[in-house]
Amino acid sequence: MWRLSGSDVCLRVIRTTAPDCVIGIDRGLNFCYENQVKPDYILGDFDSIDKEALQYYESQPDTKIRRYQPEKDATDTAIGMELALKLGSDRIFLLGATGGRLDHYMGNLKSLITAAKHGCQAWILDKQNAITLLDKPTELCKKEQFGNYVSFFSMGDCVKGLTLRGFKYPLTEYTMENEDGIGVSNEIVDETATVSFREGLVLMILSRDKA
CATH class of the missing domain: 3.40.50.10240 (Thiamin pyrophosphokinase, catalytic domain)
Incomplete structure (x- = not known):
């Protein structure tokens, strides 16, 4: 490699x-x-x-x-x-x-x-990283993914209604606070994964251990 x-x-x-x-x-x-x-x-x-x-x-x-x-x-x-x-x-x-x-x-x-x-x-x-801010729901394709891991953080007061589908660790209608670490090091397991939420800004970090 x-x-x-x-x-x-x-x-x-x-x-x-x-x-x-x-x-x-x-x-x-x-x-x-x-x-x-x-x-x-x-x-x-x-x-x-x-x-x-x-x-x-x-x-x-x-x-x-x-x-x-x-x-x-x-x-x-x-x-x-x-x-x-x-x-x-x-x-x-x-x-x-x-x-x-x-x-x-x-x-x-x-x-x-x-x-x-x-x-x-x-x-x-x-x-090793691709970092962006989500202000609306998004869809991720596993075959186009940067790295193996996807992490999510609240970038503001909180993220309300966070729902993750197609991930190893799914979430449903979750309220993510700034201090929350539940979104660290998730993985896409389906061909397509979705990230949706009703309110807030989601910091998304796609990462890999080695470049």
Whole structure:
């Protein structure tokens, strides 16, 4: 079995989805520069980017640059999310958003709420996880599943009426509170599994032990 590095995953997502727009955010510009990925926009306070990479993008006349002070009320990822939504994105993939500092990861996780409020599904992807926020019932196909495990968490006050069908551990009309761990490490057992609920936001994490 071969393993994908974080960079391999990012490149695979970019190549397979062929996005209409690529936004390079702060340290993500190092990845873009090293892998010849041409962003349409670059943004951030640029405190984590190599000078060579920044100078290269600053020299490109068709790259739109949005520079911010380090002291600001929103994270670079949140600003990038807002830009993607203003550009009319209906799907957003956040790459390189899980490694490093946990406070940054939590901020990235919260940005999924912003996308959901605008009717856009956003995903955080790395070599072991695919993370998204559900604001309505959804259906999962076992043969298209990322990894072997599916976990569910409440992303708000609580999730009411959570019902899981086609899973190893089904639920019926369950009220999931924030502190609830009952949704961890479930598995799809039928060809098709469904997730339904009446109220709330469901954080869904598809994961695997090894990439």
